[in-house]
Amino acid sequence: MISLFDTLSSTVKPLELREPGKVSVYVCGPTVYDAPHIGHGRFVLVYDALRRYLTWCGLEVDFVSNITDIDDKIINRAQAEDSDIFAVAKEWEAVWWKTMDRLNVKRPDHTPHATEYVAEMIELVQELLDSEGAYLTDDGIYLSVADVERYGELANQSIEELVEGAGDRAVVGVQKQHPADFVLWKFSKPSEPSWPSPWGEGRPGWHTECVVMSLDILGEGFDLHTGGLDLRFPHHENELAQAKAAGKEFATHWMHNGFVEMGGEKMSKSIGNTLNLLELTEKYDPRAYRLLILQTHYRSPIEVTDDTLNAASTALERLDAFVRRCADLEKVSADDQFMDLFRSAVDNDFDTVAGTELAFNEIRSGNAAIDSSNLEAAALHLANLSEIMNAFGIDASELDEVPSEIQALVEKRVQARADKDFITSDAIRDQLTELGWIIEDSDGTAKVRRM
RNA sequence: GCACGGAUGCCCGAGCGGCCUAAGGGAAGCGCCUGCAAAGCGUUGAUUCGCGGGUUCAAAUCCCGCUCCGUGCUCCA
Numbered sequence: 001m002i003s004l005f006d007t008l009s010s011t012v013k014p015l016e017l018r019e020p021g022k023v024s025v026y027v028c029g030p031t032v033y034d035a036p037h038i039g040h041g042r043f044v045l046v047y048d049a050l051r052r053y054l055t056w057c058g059l060e061v062d063f064v065s066n067i068t069d070i071d072d073k074i075i076n077r078a079q080a081e082d083s084d085i086f087a088v089a090k091e092w093e094a095v096w097w098k099t100m101d102r103l104n105v106k107r108p109d110h111t112p113h114a115t116e117y118v119a120e121m122i123e124l125v126q127e128l129l130d131s132e133g134a135y136l137t138d139d140g141i142y143l144s145v146a147d148v149e150r151y152g153e154l155a156n157q158s159i160e161e162l163v164e165g166a167g168d169r170a171v172v173g174v175q176k177q178h179p180a181d182f183v184l185w186k187f188s189k190p191s192e193p194s195w196p197s198p199w200g201e202g203r204p205g206w207h208t209e210c211v212v213m214s215l216d217i218l219g220e221g222f223d224l225h226t227g228g229l230d231l232r233f234p235h236h237e238n239e240l241a242q243a244k245a246a247g248k249e250f251a252t253h254w255m256h257n258g259f260v261e262m263g264g265e266k267m268s269k270s271i272g273n274t275l276n277l278l279e280l281t282e283k284y285d286p287r288a289y290r291l292l293i294l295q296t297h298y299r300s301p302i303e304v305t306d307d308t309l310n311a312a313s314t315a316l317e318r319l320d321a322f323v324r325r326c327a328d329l330e331k332v333s334a335d336d337q338f339m340d341l342f343r344s345a346v347d348n349d350f351d352t353v354a355g356t357e358l359a360f361n362e363i364r365s366g367n368a369a370i371d372s373s374n375l376e377a378a379a380l381h382l383a384n385l386s387e388i389m390n391a392f393g394i395d396a397s398e399l400d401e402v403p404s405e406i407q408a409l410v411e412k413r414v415q416a417r418a419d420k421d422f423i424t425s426d427a428i429r430d431q432l433t434e435l436g437w438i439i440e441d442s443d444g445t446a447k448v449r450r451m
Numbered sequence: 452g453c454a455c456g457g458a459u460g461c462c463c464g465a466g467c468g469g470c471c472u473a474a475g476g477g478a479a480g481c482g483c484c485u486g487c488a489a490a491g492c493g494u495u496g497a498u499u500c501g502c503g504g505g506u507u508c509a510a511a512u513c514c515c516g517c518u519c520c521g522u523g524c525u526c527c528a
Binding site: 072139140142155156157161162163176180181182183186205206207229230232233234235237238258259261291292295296297299300301302303305307308310311312313314315318321322324325351353354356357358359360361364367368370371372417420422425426429438439440441442447 | 453454455456457462463464465466474475476477478484485486487488489490491492493520521522523524525526527
């Protein structure tokens with residue numbers, strides 16, 4: 001079984017499953033009000049790879065990732081654009097899924113929207129009011145954080161430290177009982193979207209949607225709650241606080257991925273190419289970002305620059321080239337011992353770095369095997385490699401369709417070389433290069449691929 | 452200020468007490484292969500892991516101090 005670092009206990013520990021053979025995972029999804037950026041890309045790719053890996057390991061994964069479609073940022077954008085929040089959310093959610101498709105991110109099993117869960121949120125807030133874990137003020141309903149046991153345990157800070165750290169920003173709201181209290185339900189201003197509630201027209205406050213949606217779909221005591229490290233506090237802390245205040249078993253394991261960094265140099269000029277995730281998939285092989293992420297441990301900061309993306313793209317070409325070389329090899333199944341090795345490596349806190357390392361070793365060994373005409377060994381290395389790529393969600397690129405006129409040139413060149421007419425053969429190669437094709441000779445034959 | 456994380460070759464990035472004269476990827480040099488290429492293979496690049504101390508038979512890995520860097524510290528303002 002895989003072990004993962006658990007933020008709550010600050011240790012790497014086995015992922016214990018509520019039900020044997022089944023894993024329930026909740027990923028905090030995006031608030032849809034703008035284009036996704038590389039930070040979104042990181043968490044999405046880390047957890048997509050994790051999901052695929054767990055599935056590959058034979059587990060049944062129930063994977064939930066929400067869309068937050070009601071939030072201050074959406075309201076602000078709608079007002080700025082003289083639009084309504086539903087239109088804004090719809091627009092950016094479409095961009096989100098388009099980007100996910102490009103990145104080969106599998107659709108979650110469930111994608112709950114916050115606006116579909118308003119009734120459940122109201123119910124939770126009512127429960128919290130009833131148990132006096134929350135209280136009513138003129139502008140909304142607040143969670144009383146001081147009453148929550150071990151508040152700050154996920155952030156690993158005491159409530160005093162959290163308040164102190166907030167400095168001037170921790171100004172006690174009009175009727176807040178404690179500076180760290182946060183609003184669960186906001187009474188709407190006239191211009192804002194609102195839903196009826198027992199306490200008047202209002203809208204969801206903070207962090208409640210994820211509590212309600214995760215518990216509704218996955219049930220109490222689900223296995224794994226994930227997200228970016230930036231969500232650790234306040235978002236996840238406050239989700240946990242609400243669940244605790246309501247007396248509900250929440251996630252048993254908390255997983256957070258590290259930040260994305262953009263390098264010391266001013267990336268502002270090129271920020272347009274790397275910051276925006278959709279643009280990134282247009283500028284680079286969309287698999288490149290996934291490989292880059294797999295080659296960095298999920299908890300480490302990751303350096304995303306043109307250099308690192310280009311390096312990953314080149315590495316991918318190496319993968320493709322090997323798979324291309326193996327096109328005619330007989331298919332065999334992977335070596336069990338090797339796959340056990342892979343699995344025990346990756347099971348150690350989702351060590352995709354070790355996993356990709358094994359993949360590249362297979363590519364090298366496989367190429368060497370072909371060079372020495374050991375095709376059986378090569379086929380086995382290919383099978384091992386394919387298993388790894390399958391477990392992580394990277395496909396080898398499709399073979400290029402070769403147009404007949406290109407193929408004719410290739411054949412003409414093969415003949416010229418056979419005749420040792422190198423002037424003609426070189427001319428044809430130049431011609432192919434101009435047409436955007438790279439030719440690779442081998443004994444008596446040749447293959448072309450697009451540049 | 453508080454908290455957490457980071458600093459490893461030209462770049463990215465593993466390793467977290469002995470298997471490290473430090474993995475893997477990219478870039479570069481050299482060799483093999485090739486008519487020449489491409490692809491591929493082999494090989495060379497840190498006696499060294501931000502800086503200064505310390506612990507230990509043994510440290511990139513543990514402890515102390517320092518320096519840089521990143522992120523969080525919500526709602527209201």
